[in-house]
Amino acid sequence: MSIFEIGxxxxxxxxxxxxxxxxxxxxxxxxxxxxxxxxxxxxxxxxHLEPLKDVLKIKRNEGHENVIKAMxxxxxxxxxxxxxxxxxxxxxxxxxxxxxxxxxxxKKVKKNEKRK
Numbered sequence: 001m002s003i004f005e006i007g008x009x010x011x012x013x014x015x016x017x018x019x020x021x022x023x024x025x026x027x028x029x030x031x032x033x034x035x036x037x038x039x040x041x042x043x044x045x046x047x048h049l050e051p052l053k054d055v056l057k058i059k060r061n062e063g064h065e066n067v068i069k070a071m072x073x074x075x076x077x078x079x080x081x082x083x084x085x086x087x088x089x090x091x092x093x094x095x096x097x098x099x100x101x102x103x104x105x106x107k108k109v110k111k112n113e114k115r116k
Contacts, residue, residue: 006024006059008054010051022035038079
């Protein structure tokens with residue numbers, strides 16, 4: 001039996017989500033596992049994980065909400081991710097208005113005189 005089993009708590013040590021806690025939710029083969037928790041749900045190499053002694057009681061391919069609940073019950077701080085709403089409550093930046101500069105008649109006359 002491998003140390004990387006379903007429900008094993010681990011710390012991600014490489015990549016974008018490094019130093020965040022995660023839970024193994026599926027064992028894909030001898031090198032890869034599926035993780036979820038304070039990281040993006042994704043396939044991960046076991047060389048990029050540091051397993052911890054805690055094992056949470058979750059089922060295989062458990063939903064994200066249930067994984068978060070199990071982590072809260074184990075006393076692990078959860079990082080809340082902010083969702084980005086497009087243009088909801090945000091101030092819209094006004095478009096630049098191009099202003100045509102009016103040229104004085106005297107300048108037009110001077111230009112015309114120079115051409116002659």
